[in-house]
Amino acid sequence: EDQVTQSPEALRLQEGESSSLNCSYTVSGLRGLFWYRQDPGKGPEFLFTLYSAGEEKEKERLKATLTKKESFLHITAPKPEDSATYLCAVNSGYSTLTFGKGTMLLVSP
Amino acid sequence: DAGVTQSPTHLIKTRGQHVTLRCSPISGHKSVSWYQQVLGQGPQFIFQYYEKEERGRGNFPDRFSARQFPNYSSELNVNALLLGDSALYLCASSPVLGTLQETQYFGPGTRLLVL
Numbered sequence: 381e382d383q384v385t386q387s388p389e390a391l392r393l394q395e396g397e398s399s400s401l402n403c404s405y406t407v408s409g410l411r412g413l414f415w416y417r418q419d420p421g422k423g424p425e426f427l428f429t430l431y432s433a434g435e436e437k438e439k440e441r442l443k444a445t446l447t448k449k450e451s452f453l454h455i456t457a458p459k460p461e462d463s464a465t466y467l468c469a470v471n472s473g474y475s476t477l478t479f480g481k482g483t484m485l486l487v488s489p
Numbered sequence: 490d491a492g493v494t495q496s497p498t499h500l501i502k503t504r505g506q507h508v509t510l511r512c513s514p515i516s517g518h519k520s521v522s523w524y525q526q527v528l529g530q531g532p533q534f535i536f537q538y539y540e541k542e543e544r545g546r547g548n549f550p551d552r553f554s555a556r557q558f559p560n561y562s563s564e565l566n567v568n569a570l571l572l573g574d575s576a577l578y579l580c581a582s583s584p585v586l587g588t589l590q591e592t593q594y595f596g597p598g599t600r601l602l603v604l
Contacts, residue, residue, distance in 0.1 A: 481530055
């Protein structure tokens, strides 16, 4: 059974204080690892797809990396508008996604 | 370009009732998936449809059913509602299956409250 574990559950940062979110996964055959951002009461917003170990992708202050067992979402010099829940998911065959519980990020001014 | 749309946005039902949720995928996307998200948890997979055929089903009871129409829109039906069915129901679409173009794009969700 595919499993995704995200840590920490919650993270509070000061504006400009860089940090990383972790996503550990167990999957029989990785067809893709996905990062989403979710604001309260809204649907997840797609951020990145990673397919193979060593792959990295960047978007503004966010950078996602992938190893054979985990993925990291690095947040550089975050701003208050980066506050959200960040969800990690793996593709477990035929595009069904298995999600972690998410990391709730709060960035204070 | 319009994203995934869902209706209604909010819904209040009582136990035992039936509910139908609707989803329109991004134009050109042929696959639709449904997820249930309870507060504090990640989304949990319910169904996947591709080219009007069911391609996957999650661990949900038979009270849950879905279908996809010729225009690729989809409906999720839940019978005999229970209090535990209260959740945010998410629809996601993707262009094709079985290729690297499998990224799923989510709609805003339907918030269902069962009293």
